[in-house]
Amino acid sequence: MDKNSLIGFVLIAVIMMGFFGYQSRQVKKQQAYQAQLDSIAAAEAYAQYQLDSAWRAEHPEAALAEETISPAAASAQQVAVYSDSLLNAAALSEASYVTLENEKLQVKFTTRGGQPWSVRVKDYYNYDKSDLYLIPEGKSQLGYVVYAPTAVDTRKFNFQYVPEASSDSTVVMRLPFSNGGYIEQRYTLVKDSYSLNETVSFVGMQDLIPRNVNSIDVDFEAVIPRMEKGYKNESQYSRLNYYFPDDNKPANIGNGRDGNKRFDNKIEWFAFQQQFFSAIMRAPGNFNFGEFSIKFAGKDNPEHNLMQCNALMRADIPTGSANIQVPFEFYFGPNNYKGLKAYGHSYEKVIPLGGKIIGVFTKYVIIPLFDWLHKGIDNFGIIILLMTIFIKIVVLPLAYKSYASSAKMSALKPFIDKINAKYPKQEDAMKKQQETMELYRKAGVNMMGGCLPMLLQMPILWAMFRFFPASIQLRQEPFLWAEDLSAYDDVIHWSTSVFGMDHISLFALLMAASMFFYSKITMQGQNTGDDPNAKMMRAMSLYMMPVMMFFICNNLSSGLSYYYLLSNLITMLETWIIRKWIVNPEEIVAKVKAAENKPAPKSKWQQRLEEAQKMQRQMEQQKKGRK
Numbered sequence: 001m002d003k004n005s006l007i008g009f010v011l012i013a014v015i016m017m018g019f020f021g022y023q024s025r026q027v028k029k030q031q032a033y034q035a036q037l038d039s040i041a042a043a044e045a046y047a048q049y050q051l052d053s054a055w056r057a058e059h060p061e062a063a064l065a066e067e068t069i070s071p072a073a074a075s076a077q078q079v080a081v082y083s084d085s086l087l088n089a090a091a092l093s094e095a096s097y098v099t100l101e102n103e104k105l106q107v108k109f110t111t112r113g114g115q116p117w118s119v120r121v122k123d124y125y126n127y128d129k130s131d132l133y134l135i136p137e138g139k140s141q142l143g144y145v146v147y148a149p150t151a152v153d154t155r156k157f158n159f160q161y162v163p164e165a166s167s168d169s170t171v172v173m174r175l176p177f178s179n180g181g182y183i184e185q186r187y188t189l190v191k192d193s194y195s196l197n198e199t200v201s202f203v204g205m206q207d208l209i210p211r212n213v214n215s216i217d218v219d220f221e222a223v224i225p226r227m228e229k230g231y232k233n234e235s236q237y238s239r240l241n242y243y244f245p246d247d248n249k250p251a252n253i254g255n256g257r258d259g260n261k262r263f264d265n266k267i268e269w270f271a272f273q274q275q276f277f278s279a280i281m282r283a284p285g286n287f288n289f290g291e292f293s294i295k296f297a298g299k300d301n302p303e304h305n306l307m308q309c310n311a312l313m314r315a316d317i318p319t320g321s322a323n324i325q326v327p328f329e330f331y332f333g334p335n336n337y338k339g340l341k342a343y344g345h346s347y348e349k350v351i352p353l354g355g356k357i358i359g360v361f362t363k364y365v366i367i368p369l370f371d372w373l374h375k376g377i378d379n380f381g382i383i384i385l386l387m388t389i390f391i392k393i394v395v396l397p398l399a400y401k402s403y404a405s406s407a408k409m410s411a412l413k414p415f416i417d418k419i420n421a422k423y424p425k426q427e428d429a430m431k432k433q434q435e436t437m438e439l440y441r442k443a444g445v446n447m448m449g450g451c452l453p454m455l456l457q458m459p460i461l462w463a464m465f466r467f468f469p470a471s472i473q474l475r476q477e478p479f480l481w482a483e484d485l486s487a488y489d490d491v492i493h494w495s496t497s498v499f500g501m502d503h504i505s506l507f508a509l510l511m512a513a514s515m516f517f518y519s520k521i522t523m524q525g526q527n528t529g530d531d532p533n534a535k536m537m538r539a540m541s542l543y544m545m546p547v548m549m550f551f552i553c554n555n556l557s558s559g560l561s562y563y564y565l566l567s568n569l570i571t572m573l574e575t576w577i578i579r580k581w582i583v584n585p586e587e588i589v590a591k592v593k594a595a596e597n598k599p600a601p602k603s604k605w606q607q608r609l610e611e612a613q614k615m616q617r618q619m620e621q622q623k624k625g626r627k
Helices: 003-058 060-068 071-077 085-092 231-236 337-341 356-376 380-411 413-422 426-443 449-470 506-522 532-553 558-582 585-594 604-626
Strands: 097-101 105-110 115-125 131-135 140-147 151-153 170-176 182-189 195-203 215-225 239-243 251-254 259-263 267-273 277-296 305-316 323-334 490-498 501-505
Touching: 085 170, 097 170, 097 182, 105 182, 105 323, 115 140, 115 277, 115 323, 131 215, 131 277, 131 323, 215 277, 231 305, 239 259, 239 277, 239 305, 251 259, 251 277, 267 305, 323 337, 337 356, 356 380, 356 449, 380 558, 413 426, 449 558, 501 506, 506 532, 506 558, 532 558
Parallel strands: none
Antiparallel strands: 097 105, 105 115, 115 131, 140 151, 140 215, 170 182, 182 195, 195 323, 215 305, 239 251, 239 267, 259 277, 267 277, 277 305, 277 323, 490 501
């Protein structure tokens, strides 16, 4: 080889090396630029995803209608925008359906998003006797968003049903990627249970999911239909609960009012709770973020919906693994205290049983007594009657002194009338009060005794107020004229609302009447004199309270009104028996007359009261002297 040829080969080699070096640098720049574009696209996709979630929250019906678009229309609307050809095919393919069923639930799944399509709770029915769908067909969306390497929202793709991996209790659906990896959603319906377990797996996607991605977004939204007779009562006891690990009780939004909350705390589970049924989603590893919203539909909405619930969560995933598995647990069923407690995840705390003191009384007295009576008695009206009698017997020893005190005050009415006639002027009010107290002391009447029955009954009345409307055992149980003890008994109803009412509940009306007569009996012999404040309080107790209670209970559980009615009737019977056979009015009168000319020892409380009255008279005299 001559010198010129050698120089030529060297030059060619140098040029080629320079070209390849330049080309390599250009490829690296292009890759960096493409990575930047992918990052921007991922950020834009996530921003759009958040905007879409917010829009769906404000337009629930329109958002859920997206799932009903025909395959042909979907194909015409969607454009192949994914770099993965299999994702594009999955976005445009047609959905299919598969159903799992056990003794308690029927769950229908759609391959569009690999998610539940409907959930029917067996052995329960709506008020109109139709099948009870906690989630009606197409009224929910459950999606998982993972970055691989751009945002992949499972709701946008049609998964492939895998029959060889499925069974009578398990459904397996997969979304394949071109690299051989796939997203798998495996649902297992637990035998004879309201539980549905899910495992979301990312198999062979370690090269697609960036190493700095350590979580997935979980978006669950559902429209819960109306199931009960009264909209006001049903909406008032429906809400969205969310439970922080090891907390005393779940926090909530709702109870008939729209609301939203956001937390960066860990959350174990959340529940879309209708008055008697709940859809609960739990993450055994806890969610590390939560954004919730609830919006109630109007009473007369044509689709008969109750509320729209949204939950946007985030769950941690391990990084760099060839088989990432994220477990979730669902509960779709009744709000039965013992049944929910058996799951061991504090699900039973969705049932409103009152605060700490009231809740303890309800959990350890009312519920066990109710369940024990139900073992041998099927009629819930009789069960409520026996519960009321039992509670009245338990508190009778404590309330006896109060009833006796009220009876004694009634026997002293002639003496009270004489004192009122003796001191007709307002400026003699203190003298009248002193003489009245002296009369009570001679007769052995405790002035504060009349307050005790109300104080004793208030916790019990409040416990019952919380228990009856939330007790699923009373749901659709008839008694006398009431078709459903968990709802109002509208013996009279009309179409136009008057003062917020379109019906009259007979149990509520009878309860109010019994409250009026009970107040009238207890006020016999009470000294009001010319005191306008005392007269006003008497009028409120006698007239206003029964009217207010009627308006409150008219829309509530007829079982609750029935209990209040029985409680008032039994209390009146106890008072009548005490006045008739236990407290002898003649003995009280004789005791007062015998002590008329004898000075009675003054108690420390009386001495302090007289000193205060003396100081008040001195202050009044000083004021008159200044004038």
